[in-house]
Amino acid sequence: MSINKKSNRIDLDAGDVLYHMKANSHDLFYIWVAKLSAHRMFKKNEAAQVHNGFFQALSQGTSVPGLAQRNGMQDVSSYQHYHSTTDSYVGEIAAPTPSEFPSVNPGVNGKVSAWLQQTHDPDSCAQELNRCQLELSELNRLVRRLQLLEGGQQAFTDGELQRIISMQNLSLEKPKKSRSCKIWGHSRTMSRVEALGMVRQLSSSHLNSSSQLGASVPSLQDYVPAVPDYVYSQLSPPTNTSPEGRKIQQDICSVSQRVHASLKSVHDALAQERQRLQDTYHQSTTLAETVSGNESRRTPSVTDSAAEYFDASDGVLNGSFSESESGLSEGTTSNSEPEEGHASATREYRASISKTPNCVVPKNTGRRTTLAAHCPDNAQVGLMQILYNNIGKDLSRVSMPAALNEPINLMQRLCEELEYSELLDTANNTQDPYQRMVYVGAFAISGYATAHYRNRYKPFNPLLGETYECLREDKGFRYISEQVCHHPPISACHADSDNFSFWQDQRWKNKFWGKSLEIMPTGMVNVTLPRFGDHYEWNKVVTCIHNVLSQQRYLEHYGEWCHHGSGLIRKWKTTIFTNIYIFTVPCESIRPP
Numbered sequence: 211m212s213i214n215k216k217s218n219r220i221d222l223d224a225g226d227v228l229y230h231m232k233a234n235s236h237d238l239f240y241i242w243v244a245k246l247s248a249h250r251m252f253k254k255n256e257a258a259q260v261h262n263g264f265f266q267a268l269s270q271g272t273s274v275p276g277l278a279q280r281n282g283m284q285d286v287s288s289y290q291h292y293h294s295t296t297d298s299y300v301g302e303i304a305a306p307t308p309s310e311f312p313s314v315n316p317g318v319n320g321k322v323s324a325w326l327q328q329t330h331d332p333d334s335c336a337q338e339l340n341r342c343q344l345e346l347s348e349l350n351r352l353v354r355r356l357q358l359l360e361g362g363q364q365a366f367t368d369g370e371l372q373r374i375i376s377m378q379n380l381s382l383e384k385p386k387k388s389r390s391c392k393i394w395g396h397s398r399t400m401s402r403v404e405a406l407g408m409v410r411q412l413s414s415s416h417l418n419s420s421s422q423l424g425a426s427v428p429s430l431q432d433y434v435p436a437v438p439d440y441v442y443s444q445l446s447p448p449t450n451t452s453p454e455g456r457k458i459q460q461d462i463c464s465v466s467q468r469v470h471a472s473l474k475s476v477h478d479a480l481a482q483e484r485q486r487l488q489d490t491y492h493q494s495t496t497l498a499e500t501v502s503g504n505e506s507r508r509t510p511s512v513t514d515s516a517a518e519y520f521d522a523s524d525g526v527l528n529g530s531f532s533e534s535e536s537g538l539s540e541g542t543t544s545n546s547e548p549e550e551g552h553a554s555a556t557r558e559y560r561a562s563i564s565k566t567p568n569c570v571v572p573k574n575t576g577r578r579t580t581l582a583a584h585c586p587d588n589a590q591v592g593l594m595q596i597l598y599n600n601i602g603k604d605l606s607r608v609s610m611p612a613a614l615n616e617p618i619n620l621m622q623r624l625c626e627e628l629e630y631s632e633l634l635d636t637a638n639n640t641q642d643p644y645q646r647m648v649y650v651g652a653f654a655i656s657g658y659a660t661a662h663y664r665n666r667y668k669p670f671n672p673l674l675g676e677t678y679e680c681l682r683e684d685k686g687f688r689y690i691s692e693q694v695c696h697h698p699p700i701s702a703c704h705a706d707s708d709n710f711s712f713w714q715d716q717r718w719k720n721k722f723w724g725k726s727l728e729i730m731p732t733g734m735v736n737v738t739l740p741r742f743g744d745h746y747e748w749n750k751v752v753t754c755i756h757n758v759l760s761q762q763r764y765l766e767h768y769g770e771w772c773h774h775g776s777g778l779i780r781k782w783k784t785t786i787f788t789n790i791y792i793f794t795v796p797c798e799s800i801r802p803p
């Protein structure tokens with residue numbers, strides 16, 4: 211979690227998802243921060259506690275608290291303790307010392323806690339059980355009311371029971387073809403005394419005090435099966451027909467169904483967790499067989515960096531790290547394929563637009579079609595190790611191996627945002643202002659088109675004062691840019707053509723979250739269309755490099771994107787999930803008077 215007091219912002223890294231929240235007032239901000247901190251502390255303790263339970267269970271070979279319920283309720287006391295601590299939001303149990311679990315090393319402990327932290331909703335079971343307890347109290351109340359209604363008797367005494375049994379001529383012999391006996395699994399006939407004892411216990415102790423209900427649940431389950439249906443049902447023949455009685459019966463029915471549903475969901479959740487635990491266990495044992503000596507490696511802590519790009523340093527390659535660690539092995543060869551595919555698609559597209567009458571595209575520009583140098587294979591670069599060695603440091607000061615770089619700098623990369631400048635040409639030749647806006651909007655997101663293929667290398671950070679110029683005769687524009695600030699890095703650029711002018715000065719802010727890296731651009735992008743005198747302006751969305759250290763690296767672009775055009779003001783809310791879909795929702799469209 212990171213907070214920004216000035217802007218009342220809270221950023222939360224929840225593993226797969228990053229949440230960005232902004233409180234409307236300072237008070238609200240402080241309340242949120244206090245609650246989130248309390249929650250985080252609680253979660254930490256809870257993880258330590260459950261973790262503790264798991265290891266105790268593993269080392270002692272007993273069942274886990276909570277699961278114990280299903281395994282015959284032997285461990286009810288520990289379950290209740292766990293439950294009560296989660297309720298009161300107090301985590302009194304400290305993480306176990308390594309000596310408590312001699313068989314488990316700290317690395318594994320850390321992994322298990324991390325695993326537990328990722329559990330979908332660890333306290334949903336506790337909530338569900340709480341709800342269940344309330345429902346059972348309600349059920350108890352309803353049953354008692356029904357009893358009162360039916361005869362004003364709260365519980366059966368020995369004498370009363372005997373009287374009822376003799377009066378009603380109840381049979382304590384098991385009926386031969388009874389189906390109910392199958393349900394409870396009884397194979398012998400009960401004696402009169404046994405039946406009376408059980409019914410008495412059931413009626414007096416378990417249906418009496420609602421406050422004890424939680425504690426009595428296990429014994430209720432123990433006893434209820436002991437009373438065969440055929441005896442119990444005969445004790446209270448369905449004589450009651452009053453509307454209130456019927457209503458209570460209906461309520462009992464619906465509350466029981468809810469209890470059943472709650473218990474079922476708890477059961478499902480626990481079964482799911484069990485499965486997950488099993489899977490993780492299998493995975494880690496297979497991994498442990500292939501990778502050795504990983505104990506000392508920890509996940510890097512979340513570091514906040516106001517800086518952006520790392521200067522490259524040659525020869526810092528560390529070939530000793532495993533492929534899985536560097537996260538760059540996969541796609542080394544396959545990566546070229548999509549690049550090629552993309553290049554040929556681009557060529558085809560260019561060929562198709564060159565046929566359009568509007569565009570005059572010189573066929574042979576003499577420009578190179580590929581970069582002079584190939585990207586080196588950076589599969590062996592141990593990013594993890596580099597980050598470990600620099601935990602807590604400002605990442606902008608950390609030297610990164612040049613093998614991580616593509617052979618272009620950031621200003622060149624920014625020039626690629628003009629790859630689909632035909633959209634602006636078309637906009638400048640479109641009469642309908644709304645259509646123009648659409649073309650400009652399409653151009654604004656076209657800059658992200660390569661994001662899917664380009665997530666393995668980073669551009670070089672330009673030096674202060676470095677310039678880059680690009681003449682695109684084929685597209686009819688010229689582009690110039692300069693690095694105007696080194697710390698923080700700010701690149702300014704300007705492009706001109708007959709159909710448009712384009713300029714931007716972007717400052718990049720980075721946030722490293724441990725698993726992902728967020729790039730937050732600040733500054734506006736501007737486009738003017740000379741034919742109509744339109745001026746469009748928009749901000750850039752956040753680019754997030756997910757799984758920055760692993761093989762499943764992918765880029766995601768998200769955020770609110772406001773797009774203003776002269777004559778029209780349109781706000782778009784845009785979320786772009788690279789490789790999946792681009793989702794743009796126009797929020798407002800106002801034509802000023």
Ligand SMILES: CC(C)CCC[C@@H](C)[C@H]1CC[C@H]2[C@@H]3CC=C4C[C@@H](O)CC[C@]4(C)[C@H]3CC[C@]12C
Pocket residue numbers: 593614615623657664665666667668669729731750753755758765
């Ligand atoms: C080498 C590994 C570890 C990291 C790779 C980082 C790559 C994917 C990062 C580093 C710099 C990033 C670029 C920085 C700035 C911009 C401009 C923005 O308007 C669109 C995204 C874009 C173009 C980013 C795309 C992703 C990017 C290229």
